[in-house]
Amino acid sequence: PLITAQIAPVDAIPDAEFYKVEAILRPWRVQQVSSALLQMGIRGVTVSDVRGFGAQGGSTERHGGSEFSEDKLVAKVKMEIVVSKDQVEFVIDKIIEEASTGEIGDGKIFLIPVADVIRVRTGERGEKAERMTGGHADMSATTST
Numbered sequence: 024p025l026i027t028a029q030i031a032p033v034d035a036i037p038d039a040e041f042y043k044v045e046a047i048l049r050p051w052r053v054q055q056v057s058s059a060l061l062q063m064g065i066r067g068v069t070v071s072d073v074r075g076f077g078a079q080g081g082s083t084e085r086h087g088g089s090e091f092s093e094d095k096l097v098a099k100v101k102m103e104i105v106v107s108k109d110q111v112e113f114v115i116d117k118i119i120e121e122a123s124t125g126e127i128g129d130g131k132i133f134l135i136p137v138a139d140v141i142r143v144r145t146g147e148r149g150e151k152a153e154r155m156t157g158g159h160a161d162m163s164a165t166t167s168t
């Protein structure tokens with residue numbers, strides 16, 4: 024089934040030039056998600072192995088009564104991607120498309136406004152620092168300097 028982010032536009036959240044899309048995902052779906060992002064020109068993904076639990080208390084079983092009985096930490100992967108505002112919805116939709124199984128434990132996506140991006144090598148800030156050669160900005164070619 025095709026699932027995309029339900030209408031909750033970026034306009035309704037704190038305004039920023041850049042946002043961090045932080046996704047907690049099933050480890051075995053991460054390769055699929057990151058190659059899809061790469062294909063759409065997204066460059067710059069940070070991945071960490073994490074453990075945690077969500078609304079189900081980490082329980083993988085759903086039969087009555089046992090759901091909230093223990094806090095079991097489940098292995099997940101945290102993907103962090105900082106993109107400009109115009110790319111946020113594409114990235115969220117792509118993550119959902121590639122990571123969703125429809126089962127409990129698919130994970131969650133957090134959207135965080137980012138105040139600035141600074142490239143360590145050059146000290147560049149803002150869009151200059153966020154943009155990467157061969158990345159989304161070059162592929163869409165809507166802006167070029």
Ligand code: AKG
Pocket residue numbers: 075076077078079080081082083097127128129
């Ligand atoms: C949760 O704790 O909310 C879960 O979804 C547990 C199931 C899982 O992550 O595999």
